[in-house]
Amino acid sequence: MNKGIIRRLIIFGFLFLSVITFPKALYFQWREIDSAYYFEDGENLYVSLKVISEKSGRTLDVYNDTLIYVKDSKWNVFIFPQNSLAIINSTESLHFDPNDLKIIDGEIYLTAELMVKLINLELISNDSAVYLNLPLTQLTSIKTIIQKTDARIIIELSSSPDDVGIYPLVNKSGYLIKIKGAEIPNSYYYEEYNNKINYIKAYHYSPTEVWIQVKLNNSADIEELIEESRIILDLSFKDKITLPVLVLDPGHGGIDPGAVGPNKTFEKDITLKVAKKAQELLKPYSVNVYLTRTSDVYVDLHDRAVFSNEKGADLFISLHLNDYPQDTTVYGSEVYYFDFSESAYARRIAYRENLDFNTDKTLIETWVTDKENSLDESEKFANILGNYLNVNGVKLRGVYTAEFAVLAYTRSPAVLFEMEFISNPKVVDEFTSGKYVDVFAEIIKNAVIDFFGLK
Numbered sequence: 001m002n003k004g005i006i007r008r009l010i011i012f013g014f015l016f017l018s019v020i021t022f023p024k025a026l027y028f029q030w031r032e033i034d035s036a037y038y039f040e041d042g043e044n045l046y047v048s049l050k051v052i053s054e055k056s057g058r059t060l061d062v063y064n065d066t067l068i069y070v071k072d073s074k075w076n077v078f079i080f081p082q083n084s085l086a087i088i089n090s091t092e093s094l095h096f097d098p099n100d101l102k103i104i105d106g107e108i109y110l111t112a113e114l115m116v117k118l119i120n121l122e123l124i125s126n127d128s129a130v131y132l133n134l135p136l137t138q139l140t141s142i143k144t145i146i147q148k149t150d151a152r153i154i155i156e157l158s159s160s161p162d163d164v165g166i167y168p169l170v171n172k173s174g175y176l177i178k179i180k181g182a183e184i185p186n187s188y189y190y191e192e193y194n195n196k197i198n199y200i201k202a203y204h205y206s207p208t209e210v211w212i213q214v215k216l217n218n219s220a221d222i223e224e225l226i227e228e229s230r231i232i233l234d235l236s237f238k239d240k241i242t243l244p245v246l247v248l249d250p251g252h253g254g255i256d257p258g259a260v261g262p263n264k265t266f267e268k269d270i271t272l273k274v275a276k277k278a279q280e281l282l283k284p285y286s287v288n289v290y291l292t293r294t295s296d297v298y299v300d301l302h303d304r305a306v307f308s309n310e311k312g313a314d315l316f317i318s319l320h321l322n323d324y325p326q327d328t329t330v331y332g333s334e335v336y337y338f339d340f341s342e343s344a345y346a347r348r349i350a351y352r353e354n355l356d357f358n359t360d361k362t363l364i365e366t367w368v369t370d371k372e373n374s375l376d377e378s379e380k381f382a383n384i385l386g387n388y389l390n391v392n393g394v395k396l397r398g399v400y401t402a403e404f405a406v407l408a409y410t411r412s413p414a415v416l417f418e419m420e421f422i423s424n425p426k427v428v429d430e431f432t433s434g435k436y437v438d439v440f441a442e443i444i445k446n447a448v449i450d451f452f453g454l455k
Contacts, residue, residue, distance in 0.1 A: 025129040026112075028055050030207055039109070045130055046102055046109035049119075056119060056134055065103060070119065074160075077118050081108075086118055094118070136183040137161045137229070139210055142191070142200055145411075146312045147370075151196055153214060155231040157182065164226050166233070173219045174198075177212040177231065184210055195245075195312045196220075196237055244452045245288045247308040248444075249318040249406065250275040254298030259323035261422035263432075268296065270431050271319040274419065277441035278448075285454045305409030315381060315451065316414035317444065318406050321422040331427055332395035334418040335385050337378035338371070338408060339401035370411045377413035385417065385447040392443055394420075417444075 024045055026033040037048040053060040053070055061069040068079040078087040081101055086094045100114040112130050116123040124131040138158035145152040155177065162181030169176055189202040189212075198215040205211045220235040250271035252258030258267025272293070279289045290311050292304040299307075308316045324330045382399045389396045407414045419440050420427045430436040448454070 024127075027129060027131045028052065029133055030131065041102075044099070044111045047112055047115050047132070049108040049110055049115070052115060052119060052121075052132065056121065058119065062108065068108060075120050079118065088118070134181065134208060136181055136208060137179075139179070139182060139184045139189070139202060139212075142189065142202065142212070144193070144197065144200070144310065146193070146196060146310060148312065148314075149237055151220075151235045151237070153197075153200070153233040153235070155212065155233075157229045157231070160228045164231060166222070166224050166231075169213070169215070173216040175214045175216075175222060175233065177214070177233075178205070179210045179212070179231075181208055182210040183208070193310050195310065196235075243286055243288050244314040244454075245290070245312050246282070246448055246452075247290050247292065247311055247313040247316045247412075248275040248278060249292040249304050249308070249316065251318055251320040253293050253296055256298050259321055259422045261321075261323075261428045262425045263428065265422060265428045265432065267321045267323075267422055270321060270419075270422070270437070272296070273431075273437045274319055274440050274444070277437050278444040281441055281445040282448060285449060287448065287452060287454060301405045302409055304406055308410050308412065308414075313410070313412040315377075315448065316407075316410045316412050318404070318414070318416040320416060320418050321420055322418045323423045324421055325423045328423050328425060330421050331424050332397040333386075333389050333420060334397045335382045335399045336402045336404060336407070336416040336418070337382045337399075338375065338414065339403050371408075374411065374413045378407075378415060381413055381447065381451050382415045384450050385415065385443070388443045388447045388450075392439060394439070394443070 023035070023040060026035075026038045026045065026047060033047075033051065037051045039046055049068070049070070050060055056072075058070050058072045058075070061071075063069070066080060066082050068081065070077050070079070076089060079101075080086070081103065084096050084098045084101070086096065088094060094117060096114050096117075100111045102109045110118065112123060112125070112132065115121065116132065120135065122133045122135050124133070137160065139155070140158050141154075141156040143154040143156070145154075157179075161179045163178075164180075165178040167176045167178070168174070184202055184204065187204060190199065191201075192199045196216065196218055198217045200212065200214050202210055202212040214233070216235070216237075218237045220237045223234040223236075225232040225234075250268070252266075252268035252271065254268075256268065258271070260266055272295075275291050276294070279291060282289050288311075290307075290313075292307050293299050304318070305316075322330075322334065379399075386396045386399050402416070404416050407416055420431075420436065422428060427436070430439075
């Protein structure tokens with residue numbers, strides 16, 4: 001056979017395949033439906049109402065060819081075939097094309113487009129297949145509030161799920177939440193806490209069921225509240241964690257150098273050295289010390305506060321250096337704690353944490369109460385720190401209130417410590433030599449020991 005004939009046969013084959021129309025496949029919840037339960041007529045795909053009702057967990061009652069009733073616990077529809085009319089949930093009427101419903105040998109078939117409207121499904125269609133899926137509630141967020149002896153986990157959903165079950169984990173401390181009729185937009189969620197809560201992870205057990213695993217480091221009793229689109233778990237820990245928790249926050253880092261002193265000395269480098277030295281000095285004492293960063297990386301201000309909250313901090317110290325290039329002889333330390341206005345703070349938290357004043361009222365009130373209760377302790381530590389500055393011969397310029405963002409979003413007592421002025425060459429020399437790194441780390445250590453009453 002010569003090449004010309006082969007070429008013509010290939011072209012003919014492509015043309016033949018291009019005009020052939022293959023029947024579409026039908027899927028429900030991503031599983032293929034037997035072709036006996038649907039058929040194509042022209043451009044329409046007709047699907048058995050009985051089969052889809054059964055697979056979607058709905059009851060189908062056919063009284064005669066004048067009335068069809070489909071229902072479940074949340075959805076009901078009356079269909080009047082002779083009038084091409086449907087009444088949905090007793091509130092909405094829908095007129096449809098008479099050709100969208102066919103009754104053949106007593107079996108009722110609807111077009112896929114009409115089916116999704118009447119049975120409350122989602123439709124995905126392409127050239128080769130039609131997919132009918134139940135609309136699933138979305139897992140929108142998981143929020144935690146961690147305190148000394150208890151914790152609250154708030155699971156937000158976009159709508160009411162089909163069912164929620166809460167069970168203890170087998171052979172380890174924690175709980176498993178099973179949510180039917182739900183999905184995770186990004187398929188998977190994982191957050192590690194490493195305090196009372198070890199981690200929380202959410203994943204798909206099936207295409208329509210989400211499992212959330214809450215792994216605890218300590219056994220806890222649980223009280224659960226299941227609302228229409230929210231699941232609240234209140235955990236009361238049996239084994240009390242007695243060691244106080246300190247979070248040191250070395251200011252700036254990564255792409256954010258902070259203030260820049262003589263000889264290109266970066267604030268971010270000094271704050272990290274002091275934080276690491278203070279952590280080292282506190283190792284012999286009964287206190288858990290965490291750093292918001294342990295290397296030269298950028299950490300968002302809000303993320304620093306979130307880190308502290310998730311660690312269940314009892315005290316948060318943000319380390320910084322002042323800068324006043326107009327007068328390079330200025331020196332001394334300043335200590336700040338948060339200035340509080342209840343209404344302004346509530347608005348700030350609602351905005352930053354993406355909370356709603358109505359649906360999240362309790363959560364906002366908890367934030368406000370926690371912050372208000374921490375103010376006296378914040379002021380107390382600020383003054384203790386000031387005293388140790390004076391004892392060590394470091395000039396204290398003052399203890400002040402301010403609305404620094406990193407102080408606003410922490411739930412524990414918190415201060416921002418401007419250790420010295422990086423614009424002063426003598427100060428930079430003392431830090432560069434390591435002397436001031438040791439001095440300020442020692443001051444922080446002594447103030448923390450005093451504040452917590454450590455031995």
